[in-house]
Amino acid sequence: MKGPWTTGGTWLRSALHTHTTRSDGELAPKNLARHYERASYDVLAVTDHWRITDAASSERLLVIPSVELNCILPGARDGHVLAFGVAAGEPELRELARDHADLETTADWIEAHGGVAYLAHPYWTGVTPGTLELPENVTGIEVFNAGCELEVGRGLSAVHWDELLEAGRLCPAIAADDSHHPGFDSDLAWTWVRAPERSRAAVLGALADGRFYSSTGPLILDVRRDGEAVEVRCSPCRTVTLVSGRTIGAAVNVGRLGYRHAGRELECNQEGLVVHARLDVPRSARHVRVEVADAAGRKAWANPIAV
Ligand SMILES: [Zn+2]
Ligand SMILES: [Zn+2]
Structure with missing residues (x-):
């Protein structure tokens, strides 16, 4: 694909x-x-x-x-x-x-x-x-x-x-x-x-x-595999997630109590929402897909990539 x-x-x-x-x-x-x-x-x-x-x-x-x-x-x-x-x-x-x-x-x-x-x-x-x-x-x-x-x-x-x-x-x-x-x-x-x-x-x-x-709202502007990571550019979002197989994946959550798992934000807007993030591809992953959510909870879904 x-x-x-x-x-x-x-x-x-x-x-x-x-x-x-x-x-x-x-x-x-x-x-x-x-x-x-x-x-x-x-x-x-x-x-x-x-x-x-x-x-x-x-x-x-x-x-x-x-x-x-x-x-x-x-x-x-x-x-x-x-x-x-x-x-x-x-x-x-x-x-x-x-x-x-x-x-x-x-x-x-x-x-x-x-x-x-x-x-x-x-x-x-x-x-x-x-x-x-x-x-x-x-x-x-x-x-x-x-x-x-x-x-x-x-x-x-x-x-x-x-x-x-x-x-x-x-x-x-x-x-x-x-x-x-x-x-x-x-x-x-x-x-x-x-x-x-x-x-x-x-x-x-x-x-x-x-x-x-x-x-249902957010724009996904780019999804790019870069070595062992995936870089995502999107309209301002609170969460950028790399969904993969059972129990594995990566995510960047920002906000009052942000939470990062195998990922980090590379750029945020003035409100502290992510517009560019880098997520590690899990070693055992066979596929990954990107999902983002904005401050209102509206989501966007990219199609899967084989890894
Ligand atoms: Zn129907
Ligand atoms: Zn119908």
């Missing part, structure tokens, strides 16, 4: 999980597009349940017709899968729905129809962390879903993600609103996609390659 900071291109603020009146959302597709455009997004994926929804792109906002499908997960859980940029007719969708397919079959279908698959909200769904296996053609998962957090406090699937990483499946993870009531449950979580241009193909390529990071 090539990091978004080491490749050229442009940063696109992307809303990747949203609903309209074509399923259980409140706004018509064109009004939802206008809403996200006003909130200064660059990309919108409309992901209505079982309906591929399109809306006109504008000068500012690229709309990617997408869909949210159901599948059967281990333990007979009803899983939700986001299919970005998929192209299929209603009869084909109906046929897939009739099949009650598992995750792998659903992902095969998505791939065959030109889409990129991500598993939505595993914590909300109730998948047991550690039992989930992602087929190769499911690119990644949602690490944070704002709607699931707002409604039932099950928005953060970091444990599910870390268990996949622990098992050697270095998948990327997006953050998204899953907005049904724009204004009330929107502009809370997004994905910063690094793409050579603002086109459908370029964004789908970046999603397939994990060239992005996810956020």
